[in-house]
Amino acid sequence: MxxxxxxxxxxxxxxxxxxxxxxxxxxxxxxxxxxxxxxxxxxxxxxxxxKVRGSYNKISKLNEEEKTKGVIASSAGNHAQGVALAATQLGIKSTIVMPRLTPFIKVEATKGYGAEVVLHGEVYDDAYKKAVELQKEHGYTFIHPFNxxxxxxxxxxxxxxxxxxxxxxxxxxxxxxxxxxxxxxxxxxxxxxxxxxxxxxxxxxxxxxxxxxxxxxxxxxxxxxxxxxxxxxxxxxxxxxxxxxxxxxxxxxxxxxxxxxxxxxxxxxxxxxxxxxxxxxxxxxxxxxxxxxxxxxxxxxxxxxVLAISSMLNKGLTQRGRIFSFALNLPDKPGQIETIAGILANANANIKKIDHNQFVNLDKFNDLELRVTVETNGEDHINKITEALAESGYKVRRLYNTH
CATH class of the missing domain: 3.40.50.1100 (Rossmann fold)
Structure with a gap:
């Protein structure tokens, strides 16, 4: 070892x-x-x-014949870029096989580090099989991501x-x-x-x-x-x-x-x-x-x-109790939404989104469903908001309970 x-x-x-x-x-x-x-x-x-650490160490230890023939890897992620950069810095040709559905930004990043990119198959396993095929055909050295x-x-x-x-x-x-x-x-x-x-x-x-x-x-x-x-x-x-x-x-x-x-x-x-x-x-x-x-x-x-970052931030805010989305039923008559807004304001909850639909609740013909998203300061604040609404006779249903 x-x-x-x-x-x-x-x-x-x-x-x-x-x-x-x-x-x-x-x-x-x-x-x-x-x-x-x-x-x-x-x-x-x-x-x-x-990933560049392991890739560089591996590629730097190849013999001259192996270096001349070049290296190959299959990856849709960090390993692709690590191999590409390591090989380029060592003056060795690299080929990376990536699934066709790999995000464009990852493909371009890998090319930017000097690799020749081959897009093949729908999933990683397809790309791996193609890489093995090319390895045998051209005598490349396969750079495994971990084993x-x-x-x-x-x-x-x-x-x-x-x-x-x-x-x-x-x-x-x-x-x-x-x-x-x-x-x-x-x-x-x-x-x-x-x-x-x-x-x-x-x-x-x-x-x-x-x-x-x-x-x-x-x-x-x-x-x-x-x-x-x-x-x-x-x-x-x-x-x-x-x-x-x-x-x-x-x-x-x-x-x-x-x-x-x-x-x-x-x-x-x-x-x-x-x-x-x-x-x-x-x-x-x-x-x-x-x-x-x-x-x-x-x-x-x-x-x-960037799109994943936006999604993760929103989900993280919900998970940490910084965003609270809930629904409740209201009588279908004037002034109800204003009443809810007043309760939320008194509880220092900042309304981010509000929507109502009179066709959702089929059990009570004269009720409508109100859906509200508010900005909060954590679970304690959420509990206070829920209690304030309950004291006024409103039963809250949390929409995205991640706990």
């Missing part, structure tokens, strides 16, 4: 290639969790992801940086997809400090590492359903499984709702934009049972499109 010298060698290769980002102390997360929380922002890395020890060694350089800056860290939280990132970080961290705790974090809807640990072997989960698409992997790597089994202390699962809430918190409190997969470790910070510990959450990436 990998030794500390492998990680130190990878770090030397990455000098001048990656952007070194120091830890960010999070006062808000520290207060919420009862621990001292630090963020390792790989979303600010080149290509906005940690490769040279890639693992590159990703593990993050642990060297973390422990150099915070040598007394107690816990490192790491997102898990295929397992490459946590394999590297856990191994390097434990080789430096065997007493440090490394905890993996994966989405509840794609908990393939948890399934493997419970089964005692690599297994394929039945489905992958999560907004954390970068970690939506049905099967972790067999190499990664061995490292996780040996070096990872625990695995925590995070819900999509928790990711939405965390996204808003990062934007609002730290002005950091991270993709859902990258936020797994941040969302898990509040779930640590120990208190008074120094914890580092690795934000693994920040590639998220």
């Amino acid at each position: 990998l030794k500390l010298e492998d990680f130190n060698e990878a770090r030397k290769k990455l000098e001048g290639v990656i952007t070194r980002r120091g830890l960010i102390h999070s006062e808000v997360l520290s207060e919420e969790s009862g621990n001292d929380i630090y963020l390792k922002p790989e979303n600010l890395q080149k290509t906005r992801s940690f 490769d020890e040279d890639v693992i060694a590159g990703q593990g350089t993050i642990a060297l940086e973390v422990l150099e800056e915070l040598p007394d860290a107690d816990i490192i939280l790491v997102p898990i997809g295929g397992g490459g990132l946590i394999s590297g970080i856990a191994t390097a961290a434990k080789l430096i400090n065997p007493n440090i705790k490394v905890i993996g974090v994966e989405p509840k809807g794609a908990a393939s590492a948890t399934a493997a640990m419970e089964a005692g072997k690599v297994v394929e989960i039945a489905e992958s359903n999560t907004i954390a698409d970068g970690t939506a992997v049905k099967t972790i790597g067999d190499i990664n499984y061995e490292y996780i089994k040996k070096y990872v202390d625990e695995i925590i699962k995070v819900s999509d709702y928790e990711l939405m809430e965390t996204f808003l918190l990062m934007v609002e409190k730290h002005k950091l934009v991270a993709e859902n997969s990258g936020l797994l470790s941040v969302a898990a910070a509040k779930k640590i049972k120990e208190k008074g510990k120094k914890i580092v959450s690795v934000i693994s990436g920040g590639n998220i499109d």
